[in-house]
Amino acid sequence: MGYKPKLVCFSCKFGWAYLRDMNALGEDAEFLTPVECSGRLDALHLLKAFKEGADGVLILACEEGHCHFQEGNFRTLKMLYLLRDVLEAHGIEKARVRIEFSLDPEGRKILGRIARMKESLSALGPLNRALL
Amino acid sequence: MWNTVSKGAAAVEQAVKQYLPPCQEQCPINEDIQRTNVLISLLPEDPGEATAGILQIGDYLYEKNPFFAVCGYVCGLCELECNYHSKGGAIKRRLLKRFISDTYIPYLEKREEWSLVKHKENVAIVGGGPAGLMAGYDLSRRGYRVTIFEASDRLGGALWLIPRYRLPERVLESTLENLVRMLGMDVKYNVRVGQGKWTLDKLRNEGFKAVFIAQGTPTPRILTFGRDKVEGQDLSGVMYGHTFLYEVSHGNIRPNYFRGKKILVIGGGNVAFDVARTARRLGGQTSILALECEYKTSRDGIPADVEEIRGAWEEGIRIIYSRGVQRIIGEGERMKGIECPKCLQVYDDHGFHPEFDLADTMVLDGDILIITVGQGPDWTALQSEGLVDAKGRLAVDPLTLQSRNKEWVFVGGDLRKIGFMVEAMRDGLAAAESIERHLQGRDMTEGRKRLFEVQDIPLRRHYLSEPEVVWIPPEKRMHFQLFERGFSLKEAIEEARRCLACGPCISCKACLSIGLRESLNPVEVLTDRCCGCGICVSACFYSAIQLKDVEMGRISITDSFKCKSCGMCVAACPSGARALRDDPLEGILQNTYDRLS
Numbered sequence: 001m002g003y004k005p006k007l008v009c010f011s012c013k014f015g016w017a018y019l020r021d022m023n024a025l026g027e028d029a030e031f032l033t034p035v036e037c038s039g040r041l042d043a044l045h046l047l048k049a050f051k052e053g054a055d056g057v058l059i060l061a062c063e064e065g066h067c068h069f070q071e072g073n074f075r076t077l078k079m080l081y082l083l084r085d086v087l088e089a090h091g092i093e094k095a096r097v098r099i100e101f102s103l104d105p106e107g108r109k110i111l112g113r114i115a116r117m118k119e120s121l122s123a124l125g126p127l128n129r130a131l132l
Numbered sequence: 133m134w135n136t137v138s139k140g141a142a143a144v145e146q147a148v149k150q151y152l153p154p155c156q157e158q159c160p161i162n163e164d165i166q167r168t169n170v171l172i173s174l175l176p177e178d179p180g181e182a183t184a185g186i187l188q189i190g191d192y193l194y195e196k197n198p199f200f201a202v203c204g205y206v207c208g209l210c211e212l213e214c215n216y217h218s219k220g221g222a223i224k225r226r227l228l229k230r231f232i233s234d235t236y237i238p239y240l241e242k243r244e245e246w247s248l249v250k251h252k253e254n255v256a257i258v259g260g261g262p263a264g265l266m267a268g269y270d271l272s273r274r275g276y277r278v279t280i281f282e283a284s285d286r287l288g289g290a291l292w293l294i295p296r297y298r299l300p301e302r303v304l305e306s307t308l309e310n311l312v313r314m315l316g317m318d319v320k321y322n323v324r325v326g327q328g329k330w331t332l333d334k335l336r337n338e339g340f341k342a343v344f345i346a347q348g349t350p351t352p353r354i355l356t357f358g359r360d361k362v363e364g365q366d367l368s369g370v371m372y373g374h375t376f377l378y379e380v381s382h383g384n385i386r387p388n389y390f391r392g393k394k395i396l397v398i399g400g401g402n403v404a405f406d407v408a409r410t411a412r413r414l415g416g417q418t419s420i421l422a423l424e425c426e427y428k429t430s431r432d433g434i435p436a437d438v439e440e441i442r443g444a445w446e447e448g449i450r451i452i453y454s455r456g457v458q459r460i461i462g463e464g465e466r467m468k469g470i471e472c473p474k475c476l477q478v479y480d481d482h483g484f485h486p487e488f489d490l491a492d493t494m495v496l497d498g499d500i501l502i503i504t505v506g507q508g509p510d511w512t513a514l515q516s517e518g519l520v521d522a523k524g525r526l527a528v529d530p531l532t533l534q535s536r537n538k539e540w541v542f543v544g545g546d547l548r549k550i551g552f553m554v555e556a557m558r559d560g561l562a563a564a565e566s567i568e569r570h571l572q573g574r575d576m577t578e579g580r581k582r583l584f585e586v587q588d589i590p591l592r593r594h595y596l597s598e599p600e601v602v603w604i605p606p607e608k609r610m611h612f613q614l615f616e617r618g619f620s621l622k623e624a625i626e627e628a629r630r631c632l633a634c635g636p637c638i639s640c641k642a643c644l645s646i647g648l649r650e651s652l653n654p655v656e657v658l659t660d661r662c663c664g665c666g667i668c669v670s671a672c673f674y675s676a677i678q679l680k681d682v683e684m685g686r687i688s689i690t691d692s693f694k695c696k697s698c699g700m701c702v703a704a705c706p707s708g709a710r711a712l713r714d715d716p717l718e719g720i721l722q723n724t725y726d727r728l729s
Binding site: 006008013014018019030031033034035036037039040041042045048049052053054064065066067068069070071072074075079105106 | 133134170174176177181590591592593594595596629632633643648649671673696698699700702703704717720721723724725726727728729
């Protein structure tokens with residue numbers, strides 16, 4: 001049981017850990033990537049992450065009604081509906097992409113969310129990149 | 133915890149034409165409302181940790197508005213135009229500012245004197261109210277040596293007429309004292325310029341190169357009926373609201389002074405309500421009589437704010453609408469009542485022109501009559517100083533505030549046009565700019581008319597409802613302590629998060645100032661890829677994108693004044709025709725990809 005999934009986690013800078021030095025979150029948040037708004041991400045950004053070696057992608061977006069740019073969080077969710085269907089059609093589990101909506105200025109929840117997702121990725125095993 | 137920096141990119145520039153959020157456009161001094169709302173929304177929830185941020189926000193507000201702590205108690209002009217107004221209630225900006233003020237005032241009292249090099253001319257300011265002090269603040273920072281000539285024994289002018297239950301004494305006192313102290317302004321008290329030996333020419337002879345006159349409106353308007361003065365205003369028991377509030381604020385009226393007395397207040401403005409609510413707190417059985425009707429939307433509607441009317445009503449003040457005063461009934465030397473005919477109309481198409489039905493007259497008994505129907509400037513001083521025109525009106529340019537009769541004299545504040553505190557402050561700023569231009573021999577008007585357009589409400593599906601403002605119940609607020617509860621830190625953060633930040637980034641830059649974003653990258657359209665499909669138009673929350681027909685076909689264009697560089701259109705474009713110039717996202721993502729493989 002030596003498999004350690006690689007999880008890329010995109011977090012919105014306006015909702016997550018803006019009061020904290022994110023480098024201090026340590027190795028478990030190795031692939032944590034803060035972005036200006038989750039709505040800036042498009043499907044290709046996620047597919048590229050899978051292609052480059054990620055086993056899963058977690059997006060930490062702002063709570064409903066709290067997006068600094070109005071509704072970037074909702075846009076991302078909408079994008080994910082389609083992307084996950086496409087992935088599934090290619091034989092890639094939907095659970096490899098997840099979005100969570102919350103407000104976490106101090107970044108207290110991030111490690112927990114990452115751990116939880118890694119757990120479910122471990123159960124899935126490594127991503128077969130040939131499917132992409 | 134973040135730190136604000138004022139270096140280059142994070143500074144908000146003043147542009148001649150720009151879009152602003154409606155609140156900032158509404159604010160006469162265009163306070164940076166959006167920026168400070170966003171910063172409040174990003175405060176830590178722990179009060180200890182938040183203090184540093186609150187003080188940074190306070191320092192930032194102070195730069196542009198040294199009266200912000202007072203505004204946080206008494207001004208809410210910006211809220212009237214908030215885009216959220218129709219979607220769950222305007223952002224409670226006044227209470228947000230009051231929240232900052234509560235932490236800031238004790239710190240303000242310890243702030244050091246500013247090191248200013250005052251190598252420029254001597255300027256005299258006549259009147260130490262909001263207009264005069266604001267001019268003094270701006271001129272001192274520009275390097276002028278400012279002397280304020282104040283007629284009374286304390287600064288603040290009409291601000292002292294605001295009852296304590298709305299504005300705590302310490303907030304006002306501290307704001308005034310520290311402003312003068314930190315800026316090193318010279319103040320001469322008990323000097324009435326325009327009376328006796330203190331003439332404008334004397335000031336000029338003493339070396340003042342320019343004078344700003346902002347003496348306010350110290351003269352109460354007398355009560356008239358038709359064209360005639362109402363008789364009996366010299367009876368014992370009759371006073372003017374202005375004088376009454378002045379005496380109360382000076383502590384010259386003891387508690388319960390009106391106990392057992394019937395008080396009649398005449399007037400329908402906010403000051404009349406201040407008078408009535410103050411009289412009520414002094415124990416009087418109080419009625420307020422307004423010429424106007426109760427329907428605020430009507431042309432003849434009462435001018436006082438809804439909150440004032442509600443407050444007065446809750447406190448047991450009888451409000452009588454649509455009545456004028458024809459006669460003050462006296463008994464010997466004392467007043468004992470008034471005759472009040474029904475007012476049928478207050479305004480006609482040409483202005484103030486009340487009509488009455490004399491057949492419908494009611495008589496009200498009272499022990500004290502407080503007339504609060506407005507106030508005006510001291511015209512005798514203005515006339516003797518030659519500042520009026522042939523028709524007896526103030527001869528002053530409304531843009532530059534320069535006197536048309538004496539080019540080294542500038543006039544502003546309530547004296548010029550009665551208004552809100554912050555309007556007087558704007559006059560102070562305008563006068564400071566004019567004085568500098570005048571003394572430097574520059575063009576007085578060039579580039580001064582700034583054009584603002586208001587950003588519309590952005591598109592979104594979720595709106596949050598406004599928080600409830602808590603007032604102490606009426607039976608427990610018959611005193612001069614504050615009756616409105618302020619925000620806690622948690623409430624302030626929540627309310628600030630509700631702000632839509634609808635204005636463009638260029639007039640805000642909160643995120644840049646704390647390093648949350650590195651830059652605002654403009655959107656570019658790759659015209660050879662753009663097919664004019666319009667997906668970006670619907671993707672933009674700020675209506676910044678339009679389609680345009682050009683030679684090669686239809687393309688999309690972006691209004692750079694409205695664009696917030698959020699990248700929604702970039703993510704939405706199916707053909708990669710849109711990009712942010714020098715987009716930092718690409719580098720950030722590449723870094724992660726590199727670490728993966």
